[in-house]
Amino acid sequence: MEFLDLELARARQRLSRAELSLRRANEMLDEDCGVGINIALCSRIRAAQRRVAEARLRLMKIDPTSADGFRTG
Template identity: 50%
Template sequence: MVELLSLEMAVARLRAKRAELSLKQAKAMLYDNHGLAVSLALCSRIRVGQARARAARRRLLKMVPSTSALRDTAP
């Protein structure tokens, strides 16, 4: 049980880091002058990236309280 929870937390942390990295890359590309169409596409990508990063952090935070509860009840 603990290994499964530990694996789920690792996956959630990885998902959050990937979303934040993707967001950072999209923002960096936005500052380069690629033209209007590319900038609009990047703005959309940034909005989606922000939503993914928030969702990944929320999932990770939901797991953290449950792990502390498991540690408190462990013999």
């Protein structure tokens, strides 16, 4: 049972970090720092979106009910 708890904690942490990274990148994009920076931020946002989706999927595989408390967008 401890192993499952540890894996759940890791998956939740991974999801939280990915969502935070995505939120920060979106905030930076809103600052309008120029075209070159915005292109790089768009790439960073796409990568962060993938990490969020992957982390959410991993969490749901471990415990399908545990991802209910996290945002879905």
